Amino acid sequence: MTESKGNMGYFCSLVPTEIIMSAGLKPVWMKGKAAMTAAADTHLYPNMCPYIKSVFTDGLEGGDSDCRGLVFARSCDGMRRLHDVWKAYITSEFIYMLEAPKNVDPPAVIFFASQLRDFAVQMGKASGTEVTLPALQEAVKSANKTRGMMRDLYNLQKRSPLPVSGSELFSLGLEILHGDGSETSGRISSLRKKAAGSGQPERGRKKIRVMICGNVMDRPDVFQMIEDSGAEIPFADLCTASRFFERVVDENGSDPFLSLATAYLDAPRCSRTAAPVETYARISDNVKQYAIDGVVLTALKFCDQQMYDIPYLLRRLNEDGTPVLFVENDYVFNDRDRIRTRVEAFLEMLES
């Protein structure tokens, strides 16, 4: 890849980072740093997604200054309003709203591809480097490679004992979300080697295997907290974990935008796009594949996309006999001690 012409921030995993990369920019997923969001409360509303309030608070405090621009997506009502308030109250060099269809069918793929073509043109303008077909093909290959390596790592997590700790793998994934993958390839390789060489059963009691399912979460220390409580986390079905890496873009398609549109709409989806029955089927499948003892289902507070699905998922998992703990979170996990108590009780229940 050519030298980066700067960072381009994005908020939703529906944004194809390959297009950002092919414009010579480094895609950076916008992590929210602000734990207290009073500033955002006055511009948005207290009953809004805490991730959105956190990143907006950062923005008001100049937190996007290392980005040349920002890419929003029509992911949910909250994200649409985040785009609006950002445009109205924060001076940014470049702001783009990507149309992301909510349906997954041929008309949606065709429409999304048309929007990605425009996105590529705008990225080119923002960076001063036109997105060419060879550059896009190279970016697709590069991103596919990184995601493929991460998928391999996740696959190795089916072993017991766990080759790589869940928190370590999650942290690595977050690093990739904050770049184009080139800086992390060495670490992924060494972890793969480490994982491939492991797998001998440890003496003593097997650890409880917990899967974390939800949408946006970027606190490895919460994973660590669960691990410290005596569990291991082979798999995390999150927008910011496994789901991000499960996309495979067709490198030989005649139209790369169509290939990208297909891959991004067709990959495992969050509850914004997926029907609850689809989410349940995926969780259930992963429970079997990763020999999961219990599921920690977590949702950002006020995330309608997820909140509506939770009763359905809890009911279906209970019917299956899959132990599940539901934890609403405020994105920054200010109440982690309270959550620790609940997790510990859940693990005790699983042990017994």
Next chain:
Amino acid sequence: MLKKYYTEMKSGLDTAYQQKPRASTQMSIQLASIFLEAYRADKNVIWTSFYSFPMELLAAFDVAPFDFEIAANLLPTFNADVAVEIMNKAEEAGYSTDICSYHRLAVGCSMLGYMPRADLLLSSSYFCDGKAKTNRLLADHYGKESISLDIPNKIEKESVDYVAAQLRRIAGKIAEVTGQRFDLDRLRECIRVSNRSRRAYGQLAELQKVTPYPYIGVPVVNMSIFGNMLAGREIQEQIYLDMVEESRKKIMEGNAPEKYRVLWLAWCPVQPTNINQIFRKNGVTIVMGELARNYWGEMDESLPFESLALWSLRNPYVGTIGQRLKGINQIIDEYKLDGVVHFSTDACRHSCAAQKMIGDALKEHDIPYLVLDGDMSDKRKYSPERTQFLLENFIDIMAGRK
């Protein structure tokens, strides 16, 4: 239970209409009739959203359209306590009270078997995420297919083509589910009828610019929510023409008590409130609702799917806040307003998150703006005392500027 309420509602309205024929009563009769039709065993029932789905497409078939949100949320108008009991059922099943009461009530009614059966569930992606989510959940509940009409942010050729393609697919799906043949000429006729109705509605919207306007105006807002249920049907035009006639007469009579003219943003609560009473006492008239504005334009019957796509794309709640603000600015320019009231249901994220932007835009017009917190259907989240306090203070502010 719902069927019993609609039956009583229709019976009461029929009597009222016989005693005093009024267009708004006729509109309510139509609403009750449409819901009752959905309980008939011989009808194909298509769940939909009256206010966000292009109903002309359904009018082109012999089906009973059923809006699960409006149907369930008529309940609080009959009995707000029973509505809370039903919401409790949904809450006990795990639906958080952070979720819109409109949807908790619909889910509760479905769980209790109060809703009619569904043969197909249609929804739209705009207005709110929760509507489409509930539609999908209920589709699973009834074991039927759910389709959400996905409406993009921008109006451009690609988005019109995308929405039109979805509508074609939906037409095919309705034909498949009902066993009826889709008749393009019938759809064109429905669009023709709808254009006439919308022209009649345009006359009504024009009359609302008259000062003083003789109606309190809450029906104006409500009509913008459920009035579209009749789009594509002849009776819609007749009701609007009757409303125009009644308004003209009332204006001619004079003696309208209007002191303050306000624009109402977002929704009106369906549960009994003291808002009308306070407005009536103080001479406040709602002269327009943001969704009651004529924003759709004439539809081209030669391109029926593209026209219906454009109708959807032009909705003020589609796209960025710019589209909504544009509509608000237009109303301010045309309707001689004294104030703007934004009814705020806290679960309505997209609307609540726009409050500051709307407030800042209104400052440029130097128009008082009130965010009135409350809830559409849940009496546990509505305070008459707070509403009275807020509204009377707001009226004082408007009075001070006269």
